[in-house]
Amino acid sequence: MEKHFLNEYVTGEPEFRPEPWYNPHGDCIIYQTADEAVVRERVDEFLTVYHSALDNRVIGYQIKDVTAIIKKFGLVGLAVQSEQNGTRITSISASALLLAAYEDGLPSLRRREAYAEAISGPACTIPVSQIC
Amino acid sequence: MTGPTNYKCHTVDPDNPMGPRITVEIPADLYTRFYKYNPVRYENLRAVKHVLDNPRRIFWGVRKYNQGGWCYVGKPEEWYIKPGVVVPFPENKVFTVYVNPLRRVYEYGAEPAASDDPSCPIDWKSTDRYRGLKWKSTS
Numbered sequence: 001m002e003k004h005f006l007n008e009y010v011t012g013e014p015e016f017r018p019e020p021w022y023n024p025h026g027d028c029i030i031y032q033t034a035d036e037a038v039v040r041e042r043v044d045e046f047l048t049v050y051h052s053a054l055d056n057r058v059i060g061y062q063i064k065d066v067t068a069i070i071k072k073f074g075l076v077g078l079a080v081q082s083e084q085n086g087t088r089i090t091s092i093s094a095s096a097l098l099l100a101a102y103e104d105g106l107p108s109l110r111r112r113e114a115y116a117e118a119i120s121g122p123a124c125t126i127p128v129s130q131i132c
Numbered sequence: 133m134t135g136p137t138n139y140k141c142h143t144v145d146p147d148n149p150m151g152p153r154i155t156v157e158i159p160a161d162l163y164t165r166f167y168k169y170n171p172v173r174y175e176n177l178r179a180v181k182h183v184l185d186n187p188r189r190i191f192w193g194v195r196k197y198n199q200g201g202w203c204y205v206g207k208p209e210e211w212y213i214k215p216g217v218v219v220p221f222p223e224n225k226v227f228t229v230y231v232n233p234l235r236r237v238y239e240y241g242a243e244p245a246a247s248d249d250p251s252c253p254i255d256w257k258s259t260d261r262y263r264g265l266k267w268k269s270t271s
Contacts, residue, residue, distance in 0.1 A: 001210075001218050004174075005181060009136040009160070010167040017169040025159055026230065026238030027198055035172045037213040038241040039225065042253075045196040045260060053213045053242060062239065068197035 020094055020124040022131050027067055029094060029126060032060035043114040046101035061118045063097055066131060073100045080125055091125035136160040138236070143184040146192060146202050146266040156184055156235045172212050179208035179221070180240050183229045188251040193263025200233030203262065205253060211242070226253050 020031035032038065037053035038060070046069065050060040063069075070078060070092070078096045082089050102115045138157040145154040158177060166174040183206030191203040205228050208221045221227065222242070230239040243253040251268070255261050 001178075004178065006139060006158075006163050006167070006174075006177060009139070010164060010174075012168060014168055014171040014174070016171060019169075021165070023162070023238055025162060025232055025234075025236050027195075028239065030239075032170060032173075035170060035215060037172055037176060037211055040228065040241040040243050042243075042255065042261065050241070053211075065195060065197040 020126055022066065022126050027065060029063040029066055029097070030060070031062075031094065031121070031124060033121070034059040041114075043111060044101075044105050046104065047098070047111075047114060047118060049114050049118065058117050063094065063101065066092075066097065069097055069100050069104075070131070072104070075128070079128065082125075090128045092128055092131060094124040094126065095119050136164055139163065141181055141184040141237075143204065144187055144190065144267060146190045149190075149267045154235065156231055156237060158237045162237065171215055175212035176240070179211050179227050180229050180237060182206065182208040183227050183240075184237075187267075188226075188269045189249075189256075189265060190267040191256065191262040191264065192266040194230060196260075198232070202231045202266065203253075204229040204231060205251060207251070224250075226251060228253055 016035040018033040020029050023030050032050060039051045039053050041049045041051060043049055046064050048062040049058055052059045078092050079090050080093050098115055098119050138160050140155050140157055142153040143156050145151055163177060183204050187204045187206050189205040194201045194203050205226050208227055210218050211221050213219055224245055225242040226245045228243050229237060232238050246252040246254050246256050
Protein backbone atom coordinates (compact mmCIF):
# COMPACT_ATOMS: atom_id res chain seq x y z
CA MET A 1 0.00 0.00 0.00
CA GLU A 2 1.40 3.39 -0.94
CA LYS A 3 2.05 6.15 1.57
CA HIS A 4 -1.08 7.72 3.06
CA PHE A 5 -1.87 11.08 1.44
CA LEU A 6 -2.36 12.68 4.89
CA ASN A 7 0.75 11.33 6.62
CA GLU A 8 2.64 14.62 6.27
CA TYR A 9 -0.08 16.39 8.30
CA VAL A 10 -0.22 14.05 11.33
CA THR A 11 2.22 13.13 14.07
CA GLY A 12 2.37 10.97 17.18
CA GLU A 13 1.65 7.39 18.04
CA PRO A 14 -1.92 6.25 17.25
CA GLU A 15 -3.86 4.49 20.00
CA PHE A 16 -7.41 3.26 19.48
CA ARG A 17 -9.96 4.76 21.91
CA PRO A 18 -13.38 3.13 22.19
CA GLU A 19 -15.26 6.21 23.37
CA PRO A 20 -18.17 8.21 21.99
CA TRP A 21 -17.55 11.68 20.60
CA TYR A 22 -19.57 14.43 19.01
CA ASN A 23 -18.74 15.12 15.37
CA PRO A 24 -19.76 18.75 14.68
CA HIS A 25 -19.36 18.37 10.91
CA GLY A 26 -22.19 15.83 10.86
CA ASP A 27 -24.09 16.84 14.01
CA CYS A 28 -23.74 13.24 15.12
CA ILE A 29 -22.32 11.11 17.89
CA ILE A 30 -19.96 8.40 16.77
CA TYR A 31 -19.17 5.45 18.98
CA GLN A 32 -16.94 2.64 17.78
CA THR A 33 -15.76 -0.14 20.09
CA ALA A 34 -13.23 -1.91 17.84
CA ASP A 35 -10.56 -0.68 15.48
CA GLU A 36 -11.95 -2.51 12.48
CA ALA A 37 -13.53 -1.53 9.19
CA VAL A 38 -17.16 -0.59 9.52
CA VAL A 39 -20.16 -1.81 7.53
CA ARG A 40 -22.91 0.70 8.14
CA GLU A 41 -26.53 -0.41 8.62
CA ARG A 42 -28.94 2.50 8.45
CA VAL A 43 -31.78 1.77 10.87
CA ASP A 44 -33.67 5.06 10.54
CA GLU A 45 -33.07 8.82 10.30
CA PHE A 46 -31.47 8.88 13.77
CA LEU A 47 -29.55 5.63 14.13
CA THR A 48 -26.96 3.82 12.05
CA VAL A 49 -25.44 0.67 13.51
CA TYR A 50 -21.82 -0.27 12.82
CA HIS A 51 -21.01 -3.90 12.04
CA SER A 52 -17.50 -5.29 11.88
CA ALA A 53 -16.33 -6.07 8.35
CA LEU A 54 -14.51 -9.05 9.86
CA ASP A 55 -17.39 -10.98 11.41
CA ASN A 56 -20.51 -8.78 11.24
CA ARG A 57 -20.77 -8.30 15.01
CA VAL A 58 -22.03 -4.91 16.23
CA ILE A 59 -19.09 -2.60 17.01
CA GLY A 60 -20.80 0.73 17.54
CA TYR A 61 -23.28 3.23 16.24
CA GLN A 62 -23.88 6.72 14.91
CA ILE A 63 -26.63 8.92 16.37
CA LYS A 64 -27.64 11.55 13.79
CA ASP A 65 -29.29 14.97 14.09
CA VAL A 66 -28.23 15.26 17.73
CA THR A 67 -29.11 18.95 18.12
CA ALA A 68 -32.58 18.30 16.68
CA ILE A 69 -33.18 15.57 19.27
CA ILE A 70 -32.01 17.87 22.07
CA LYS A 71 -34.20 20.73 20.79
CA LYS A 72 -37.24 18.49 20.57
CA PHE A 73 -36.90 16.73 23.92
CA GLY A 74 -34.97 19.35 25.92
CA LEU A 75 -31.96 18.75 28.11
CA VAL A 76 -34.11 17.54 31.00
CA GLY A 77 -34.10 13.78 30.81
CA LEU A 78 -31.13 13.69 28.48
CA ALA A 79 -28.53 15.31 30.72
CA VAL A 80 -26.56 13.95 33.64
CA GLN A 81 -24.54 16.00 36.13
CA SER A 82 -21.08 15.18 37.38
CA GLU A 83 -18.21 16.91 39.12
CA GLN A 84 -14.59 16.84 38.00
CA ASN A 85 -11.84 18.62 39.96
CA GLY A 86 -14.47 20.78 41.63
CA THR A 87 -16.07 21.77 38.34
CA ARG A 88 -19.67 20.83 37.66
CA ILE A 89 -20.10 19.22 34.24
CA THR A 90 -23.35 18.64 32.38
CA SER A 91 -23.23 15.76 29.96
CA ILE A 92 -25.64 14.12 27.57
CA SER A 93 -26.39 10.45 28.12
CA ALA A 94 -26.07 8.54 24.86
CA SER A 95 -28.63 6.00 26.11
CA ALA A 96 -31.16 8.73 26.89
CA LEU A 97 -30.55 10.23 23.45
CA LEU A 98 -31.17 6.83 21.85
CA LEU A 99 -34.40 6.39 23.83
CA ALA A 100 -35.60 9.82 22.71
CA ALA A 101 -34.75 9.02 19.09
CA TYR A 102 -36.59 5.70 19.36
CA GLU A 103 -39.71 7.43 20.65
CA ASP A 104 -39.72 9.71 17.63
CA GLY A 105 -40.17 6.94 15.04
CA LEU A 106 -42.71 4.33 14.12
CA PRO A 107 -42.42 1.08 16.05
CA SER A 108 -40.98 -1.91 14.24
CA LEU A 109 -39.17 -5.07 15.29
CA ARG A 110 -36.00 -4.05 13.46
CA ARG A 111 -35.93 -0.63 15.13
CA ARG A 112 -36.53 -2.13 18.54
CA GLU A 113 -33.77 -4.71 18.10
CA ALA A 114 -31.27 -2.16 16.79
CA TYR A 115 -31.95 0.42 19.50
CA ALA A 116 -31.84 -2.25 22.20
CA GLU A 117 -28.50 -3.44 20.85
CA ALA A 118 -27.09 0.10 20.85
CA ILE A 119 -28.38 0.91 24.33
CA SER A 120 -27.09 -2.36 25.79
CA GLY A 121 -23.47 -1.20 25.43
CA PRO A 122 -21.52 0.57 28.18
CA ALA A 123 -23.12 3.74 29.58
CA CYS A 124 -21.65 6.71 27.72
CA THR A 125 -21.88 10.46 28.18
CA ILE A 126 -20.66 13.43 26.16
CA PRO A 127 -20.17 16.87 27.75
CA VAL A 128 -22.87 19.30 26.62
CA SER A 129 -20.13 21.88 26.00
CA GLN A 130 -18.95 19.74 23.08
CA ILE A 131 -22.41 19.77 21.49
CA CYS A 132 -24.21 23.05 22.17
CA MET B 133 2.70 28.33 13.93
CA THR B 134 -0.36 26.97 12.17
CA GLY B 135 -2.08 23.64 12.82
CA PRO B 136 -3.03 21.07 10.24
CA THR B 137 -5.31 22.28 7.48
CA ASN B 138 -8.36 20.75 5.89
CA TYR B 139 -7.43 18.45 3.02
CA LYS B 140 -8.96 19.46 -0.29
CA CYS B 141 -10.32 16.83 -2.66
CA HIS B 142 -11.77 17.59 -6.07
CA THR B 143 -14.91 15.85 -7.15
CA VAL B 144 -17.99 15.96 -9.35
CA ASP B 145 -20.28 18.94 -8.72
CA PRO B 146 -23.72 17.42 -7.99
CA ASP B 147 -25.41 20.56 -9.30
CA ASN B 148 -23.30 20.78 -12.47
CA PRO B 149 -21.82 17.35 -13.17
CA MET B 150 -20.44 18.31 -16.60
CA GLY B 151 -18.80 21.46 -15.22
CA PRO B 152 -15.56 21.94 -13.35
CA ARG B 153 -14.91 19.83 -10.29
CA ILE B 154 -15.70 21.28 -6.89
CA THR B 155 -13.64 21.18 -3.72
CA VAL B 156 -14.76 18.90 -0.90
CA GLU B 157 -12.71 19.08 2.28
CA ILE B 158 -11.68 16.44 4.76
CA PRO B 159 -11.61 18.49 8.00
CA ALA B 160 -8.28 18.57 9.80
CA ASP B 161 -9.87 17.85 13.18
CA LEU B 162 -11.60 14.79 11.71
CA TYR B 163 -8.53 13.18 10.13
CA THR B 164 -6.38 14.10 13.13
CA ARG B 165 -8.85 12.43 15.47
CA PHE B 166 -9.02 9.30 13.34
CA TYR B 167 -5.22 9.17 13.07
CA LYS B 168 -4.85 9.37 16.86
CA TYR B 169 -7.78 7.30 18.08
CA ASN B 170 -9.19 5.20 15.24
CA PRO B 171 -6.32 4.10 12.99
CA VAL B 172 -8.32 1.83 10.68
CA ARG B 173 -10.74 4.65 9.92
CA TYR B 174 -7.75 6.88 9.24
CA GLU B 175 -6.38 4.34 6.73
CA ASN B 176 -9.77 4.12 5.05
CA LEU B 177 -9.65 7.84 4.26
CA ARG B 178 -7.78 6.48 1.23
CA ALA B 179 -11.09 4.93 0.16
CA VAL B 180 -12.83 8.28 0.81
CA LYS B 181 -10.41 9.99 -1.56
CA HIS B 182 -10.88 7.25 -4.15
CA VAL B 183 -14.66 7.60 -4.05
CA LEU B 184 -14.53 11.40 -4.32
CA ASP B 185 -12.11 11.07 -7.23
CA ASN B 186 -14.22 8.36 -8.90
CA PRO B 187 -17.85 8.58 -7.77
CA ARG B 188 -20.41 6.24 -9.31
CA ARG B 189 -23.53 7.75 -7.76
CA ILE B 190 -24.36 10.95 -5.88
CA PHE B 191 -27.48 11.24 -3.72
CA TRP B 192 -28.80 14.44 -2.21
CA GLY B 193 -30.76 15.15 0.96
CA VAL B 194 -29.33 12.75 3.50
CA ARG B 195 -30.79 14.03 6.77
CA LYS B 196 -34.25 14.71 8.14
CA TYR B 197 -33.40 17.75 10.28
CA ASN B 198 -30.15 19.01 8.72
CA GLN B 199 -31.07 20.19 5.25
CA GLY B 200 -28.79 19.56 2.31
CA GLY B 201 -25.78 17.33 2.11
CA TRP B 202 -24.77 14.63 -0.30
CA CYS B 203 -23.78 11.00 -0.29
CA TYR B 204 -21.05 10.05 -2.76
CA VAL B 205 -20.93 6.34 -3.57
CA GLY B 206 -18.15 4.34 -5.16
CA LYS B 207 -16.08 1.19 -5.02
CA PRO B 208 -12.45 1.38 -3.92
CA GLU B 209 -10.23 -1.47 -5.05
CA GLU B 210 -9.11 -2.31 -1.53
CA TRP B 211 -9.53 -1.24 2.09
CA TYR B 212 -8.21 -1.83 5.58
CA ILE B 213 -10.30 -4.23 7.66
CA LYS B 214 -8.06 -4.18 10.76
CA PRO B 215 -4.70 -2.65 11.62
CA GLY B 216 -2.14 -3.61 8.98
CA VAL B 217 -4.54 -5.81 6.99
CA VAL B 218 -5.58 -4.71 3.51
CA VAL B 219 -8.03 -6.78 1.47
CA PRO B 220 -9.91 -6.30 -1.80
CA PHE B 221 -13.10 -4.30 -1.31
CA PRO B 222 -16.05 -6.75 -1.39
CA GLU B 223 -18.14 -7.01 -4.55
CA ASN B 224 -21.41 -6.98 -2.62
CA LYS B 225 -20.69 -3.66 -0.86
CA VAL B 226 -20.38 -0.01 -1.81
CA PHE B 227 -18.35 2.65 -0.05
CA THR B 228 -20.39 5.70 0.97
CA VAL B 229 -18.96 9.13 1.79
CA TYR B 230 -21.26 11.66 3.49
CA VAL B 231 -20.64 15.36 2.77
CA ASN B 232 -22.35 18.20 4.62
CA PRO B 233 -23.78 21.39 3.02
CA LEU B 234 -20.44 23.13 3.67
CA ARG B 235 -18.88 20.47 1.46
CA ARG B 236 -17.02 18.77 4.28
CA VAL B 237 -16.75 15.02 4.74
CA TYR B 238 -18.22 13.89 8.05
CA GLU B 239 -18.84 10.14 7.80
CA TYR B 240 -17.99 7.15 5.63
CA GLY B 241 -17.92 3.38 5.49
CA ALA B 242 -19.09 0.33 3.59
CA GLU B 243 -22.75 -0.51 3.10
CA PRO B 244 -24.46 -3.48 1.48
CA ALA B 245 -25.01 -2.88 -2.24
CA ALA B 246 -28.53 -2.82 -3.64
CA SER B 247 -29.63 -5.83 -5.65
CA ASP B 248 -31.27 -3.66 -8.33
CA ASP B 249 -28.19 -1.45 -8.78
CA PRO B 250 -24.89 -2.73 -7.35
CA SER B 251 -23.43 0.80 -7.44
CA CYS B 252 -26.05 2.02 -4.94
CA PRO B 253 -26.43 1.27 -1.25
CA ILE B 254 -29.34 -0.88 -0.13
CA ASP B 255 -32.68 0.94 0.24
CA TRP B 256 -31.52 3.77 -2.01
CA LYS B 257 -35.04 4.19 -3.39
CA SER B 258 -36.55 4.65 0.06
CA THR B 259 -37.73 8.25 0.30
CA ASP B 260 -36.90 8.51 3.98
CA ARG B 261 -33.29 7.65 3.21
CA TYR B 262 -32.37 10.07 0.40
CA ARG B 263 -34.34 12.85 -1.23
CA GLY B 264 -33.11 11.52 -4.56
CA LEU B 265 -30.40 10.36 -6.91
CA LYS B 266 -28.57 13.46 -8.12
CA TRP B 267 -26.11 11.95 -10.57
CA LYS B 268 -24.90 8.62 -11.90
CA SER B 269 -21.73 7.75 -13.71
CA THR B 270 -22.17 6.59 -17.28
CA SER B 271 -18.77 4.88 -17.51
